[in-house]
Amino acid sequence: MTFDWSVVWRNAGALLQGVELTVLLAVTTMLISIPGGIVLALMRLSHVRALSAASAAFVELFRNLPLILVVYSAYYVMPVATGLNLSPLTTGIVALSLNVSAYNGETFRAGIASIRKGQTEAAYALGMGRWQTMKEIVLPQAVRRVLPVLASTWVSLFKDTSLVSVISVDELAYTSMRIRAQTFRVLEMLTAMAAIYWLLGYPQAKLVDWINRRYGVKE
Amino acid sequence: MDLDFTPVLDSGWFLVGGLGLTLALSVLTIVCSLLLGGALGLVRCYGPGWLRWPIVFYIDSMRAVPVLVVLVWTYFALPIVTGFVLPPFWAALVALTAHISAYVAEIVRAGVTSIRPGQTRAALALGMSRWRTIRSIVLPQAVVRMLPAFGSILSIAIKDTAIAAVIAVPEYMNRSQTVAGQSFHPIEVFTVAMAVYFVILFPVTRVVDMVYVRLAHLGRS
Amino acid sequence: MSAAAEARVNAGRAADSVPTLIYRNVVKRFDSLTVLNGVSMEVRHKEVVCLIGPSGSGKSTLLRCTNGLELIDEGQVVFDGKPLPRDWNGMRRMRRRMGMVFQNFELFPHKTALGNVAIGPMAVLATSRERAEAQAQALLAKVGLADKSASYPFQLSGGQQQRVAIARALAMEPEVMLFDEPTSALDPETIGEVLNVMKQLAEEGMTMLVVTHEMTFAHRVADWVVVMDRGTIIEQGPPRQIFQAPTVERTRSFLSHLGWSG
Numbered sequence: 001m002t003f004d005w006s007v008v009w010r011n012a013g014a015l016l017q018g019v020e021l022t023v024l025l026a027v028t029t030m031l032i033s034i035p036g037g038i039v040l041a042l043m044r045l046s047h048v049r050a051l052s053a054a055s056a057a058f059v060e061l062f063r064n065l066p067l068i069l070v071v072y073s074a075y076y077v078m079p080v081a082t083g084l085n086l087s088p089l090t091t092g093i094v095a096l097s098l099n100v101s102a103y104n105g106e107t108f109r110a111g112i113a114s115i116r117k118g119q120t121e122a123a124y125a126l127g128m129g130r131w132q133t134m135k136e137i138v139l140p141q142a143v144r145r146v147l148p149v150l151a152s153t154w155v156s157l158f159k160d161t162s163l164v165s166v167i168s169v170d171e172l173a174y175t176s177m178r179i180r181a182q183t184f185r186v187l188e189m190l191t192a193m194a195a196i197y198w199l200l201g202y203p204q205a206k207l208v209d210w211i212n213r214r215y216g217v218k219e
Numbered sequence: 220m221d222l223d224f225t226p227v228l229d230s231g232w233f234l235v236g237g238l239g240l241t242l243a244l245s246v247l248t249i250v251c252s253l254l255l256g257g258a259l260g261l262v263r264c265y266g267p268g269w270l271r272w273p274i275v276f277y278i279d280s281m282r283a284v285p286v287l288v289v290l291v292w293t294y295f296a297l298p299i300v301t302g303f304v305l306p307p308f309w310a311a312l313v314a315l316t317a318h319i320s321a322y323v324a325e326i327v328r329a330g331v332t333s334i335r336p337g338q339t340r341a342a343l344a345l346g347m348s349r350w351r352t353i354r355s356i357v358l359p360q361a362v363v364r365m366l367p368a369f370g371s372i373l374s375i376a377i378k379d380t381a382i383a384a385v386i387a388v389p390e391y392m393n394r395s396q397t398v399a400g401q402s403f404h405p406i407e408v409f410t411v412a413m414a415v416y417f418v419i420l421f422p423v424t425r426v427v428d429m430v431y432v433r434l435a436h437l438g439r440s
Numbered sequence: 441m442s443a444a445a446e447a448r449v450n451a452g453r454a455a456d457s458v459p460t461l462i463y464r465n466v467v468k469r470f471d472s473l474t475v476l477n478g479v480s481m482e483v484r485h486k487e488v489v490c491l492i493g494p495s496g497s498g499k500s501t502l503l504r505c506t507n508g509l510e511l512i513d514e515g516q517v518v519f520d521g522k523p524l525p526r527d528w529n530g531m532r533r534m535r536r537r538m539g540m541v542f543q544n545f546e547l548f549p550h551k552t553a554l555g556n557v558a559i560g561p562m563a564v565l566a567t568s569r570e571r572a573e574a575q576a577q578a579l580l581a582k583v584g585l586a587d588k589s590a591s592y593p594f595q596l597s598g599g600q601q602q603r604v605a606i607a608r609a610l611a612m613e614p615e616v617m618l619f620d621e622p623t624s625a626l627d628p629e630t631i632g633e634v635l636n637v638m639k640q641l642a643e644e645g646m647t648m649l650v651v652t653h654e655m656t657f658a659h660r661v662a663d664w665v666v667v668m669d670r671g672t673i674i675e676q677g678p679p680r681q682i683f684q685a686p687t688v689e690r691t692r693s694f695l696s697h698l699g700w701s702g
Contacts, residue, residue, distance in 0.1 A: 127536035201283025
């Protein structure tokens, strides 16, 4: 059995583009899902029953579905539901965003709830209104609290981008497996794929550990 | 948009068979991951120093690499290295266990280290052996504290079995794809799939939460 | 209370002073528990009134009902001649005119001392940043913390934090200051610095309602002392009466339990 590891170097360009798309997917999804999560959390904490229930339902739904199923469903349902012909990339971002927003919604809700009641009372005692208090006092503290959890969510998201390969988005996993199919160099390409994810993911995991040590709330 | 669910019903038994495999794979994965992860976590906490860094390296590596990659590598590449071909189901079991046991090990480590040293000291002062202390004092409290995290492991394991569809394990996700492709009614098929997974997953975390609420006081010290 | 009864109770108070706050038969319940059971009292202009009594007597609840953090169930709280509104926005406008200092300070941890003192005027009164910060610096100097304006709460001692909290409340130029056990969470060494600031405020003529366990402070600084137990006022009068010649047995036993020997 001979191995030809040069296939990896020869396709380095394509692999690098795959990495770029992986990063793009993760960054775009996070940019959508952080505000998305905050909105969902605020809805959940709202006094308006309909908003609170809608948010709870959304979060429960997407936390209890396999992401790969959401990806497939988005791919088939969205063109019919919206009448638009969206690219696999956009579909992938939509699926990922729905999923991560739901997780962030729960994260921010817990973060906001963890801010002591006395803080809101002190703000009210000064004459601040509900929305002002949320904006100036509660949310800034909550964001700091949830930073470690958001970092973990980022690492998970980065890995989950591999799942949009099933709808032919050209990120790292799809690119690697495409090259494998073209060159028949199974072990080399799959190991390279694993190695690249490892090289990207290992430092991120260590960074999350560091953030947890530095910013984690000690009970 | 007119929906026609009859293709789903027609393939009902086919899909149910897939569901059975989903559950079987989930249960086996969870059991194996708890055993392997528990062992890794305990060795990391109490074992000899030279074993710690390989275990930490393993855990961190599994945190860095996506499940899909581990699945695909185990099914396609591992046979090339070992010369030994694993059928899809067993390849999936190996890959999922390898991945999830890393998280279990982390949970065990976090749970054990959350028990105050004072507890251990009190037990040793009573004359208990180190092993007895771990078994009777530390672990029972730690296990209660780990329950919520274990609940999420259950949920993750079941969700990850759906990814095994990619390596041709004929579990529910895979069979849904087949039916969707043959019937040209993907929306109906996947809608049913979403309902099925939700109905399985939603109670799992709820039950764990309820059990935890009942037992939480046992872990407080 | 009838007019005659009111006159009797308030004998010993300056006859021409105007009440800033009037409580008439205030009742407050939490589920089945009645925490305030018909409380009637007054806080007059420029007076320092101290509320004392055992834990659970309802003192803090009365304070929180004053600025609307809790809503009363029955009775009336009259502020500056008008009853307190029962809607959120109306209550909000009232709160601007009252300052509150909390037992746990409740400084905003993500802002400096200066930021904490300035945020009230900036957010609520739409004061410009420059003016708000200049006023804040002056107030911090007044409470003896001019050099700590750039410090964050976690860098300050308990006593320093509470003084910043007082400055924060003063920044809104309130007509009355409400203190909810301001020194209960402090180390003994730092209690003095906070009490001194409060004494200074009293001497400057601020109307103050103080819930406290510091009997020496109440004896020396208060114009009027109200003793509460289990949701009712058991005795009220000038400090001389309460601390040296209480007329009610329960007052006597409460004070002796605190080790108060007069």
